[in-house]
Amino acid sequence: MSAGRSGPERRALPGGPGRDGWDDDVPAHSEGHPHPAGDRRARSGGPAPSGTLLVIAKAPVPGRVKTRLTPAYSPAEAACLAEAALLDTLDVVLATPVRRRVLALDGRPGDWLPSGIEVVPQCAGGLDARLAHAFGLCDGPTLLIGMDTPQVTAELLTSGLELGPKDASFGPADDGGFWALGLAEPDPALLRGVPMSVPRTGAVQRRRLTGAGLTVRDMPLLRDVDTADDARLVAAEAPHTRFAATFAALAGTGAR
Template identity: 60%
Template sequence: MRAVLAAPPPTLLVIAKEPVPGRVKTRLTPPCTPEQAAALAEAALADTLRTLSTVPAGRRLLVLDGAPGRWLPPGWEVVPQSAGGLDVRLAAAFAHAAPGAPALLVGMDTPQVTARMLAEPLSAARRAGVDAWFGPAADGGFWALGLARPTAALARRLLVGVPMSCDRTGAVLLERLNGMTVGRLPPLTDVDGVRDAVEVAALAPGGRFARCWRSVTSGRAAPARDGGAGR
């Protein structure tokens, strides 16, 4: 019991792009316009940050390519993404984790994620003996990766060189996690194309992403975006 009470709270990391038309959710265009796709990306990011704001954590960090906007909720620190390919940028994100505490990295493409999916496995009582957490994506990738004892070297060993954005991404990462005790998180669908957006909006109909999708598909103009600093 004493060890559970002394267990440090986790660092939550979200890696994202600023939702700027033409830079995000490009696989939704067409049928969406770049402005609609950016509005959907902003909604997905806002839902993700809002949900993770309710998960117990020591620090909450948004690892951002771009500038934050009014969609950023209170309680989040913003740090810039590193240069390089996605594998390098994902690995570098773990360097921002609090020393001695577990860290979980989540992307911006799964607005249907719930607090319970993360809070229970990351709780001090449940994480004893776990070395890593893996959240598989339906397309063969992954939507979450957690490390119980994150270091920059470990993150690089696990992630650098993993082929990204293909149906082998998750399998290759799991191979690299071989020998570690891995806690499996529920499989989720990343929002990449229109079919994904339809599915995710139906799974979380009360979220901002679902409301934005309904607005887009109803034939109305794209919802007004919150905007971002410096743009």
């Protein structure tokens, strides 16, 4: 947990989230909007292989995302960091040659959404149920990632989709959870009932995979952005990302 501190009054970051509501009326499929020039996409010119990249995320609405970043950051600033992390993630997803790119979204897509992303609404229930439901919408090799690792690369995502018929890929997070989960054939039952957001989440999920007879291919350990200290470390690790630029801009306003 990050501790708050007194300091200069914070200014809203230009270009941050423009919505202050939370709308559950999410269309089942939504085409994204073009993103401003200057993003990090590098689309492949070759044929796209089979495979699906599945991103689970919340819409970057102040007070609804990255609440553990407060009080070090205001809700609006935390939402700016969340939006930057999500856009970095989607850029890498778009740069990875796959058959399908899906965003399972809690909330409503806005102008931040780039084109080329299929949006589906998350179901009700706990995180395990929402992850299971999202996997159930996919077929064939599928890699699930969250919005908390803006340092992820296309090479990592590609490796996570290199799955044999009885393989799974597993990306452990430094907090005991996981940042990526790949299945050769999605099976929602592998996620239902796994305790989420606790230190043993990753260990329980990995045991589910091996218990189902799958060969688990471990991916590199990554740090999730949950706290202000996480934000500082991830921004330093990935200095050319939107996330790092947003972190630096907020540092100039007195936030940290």
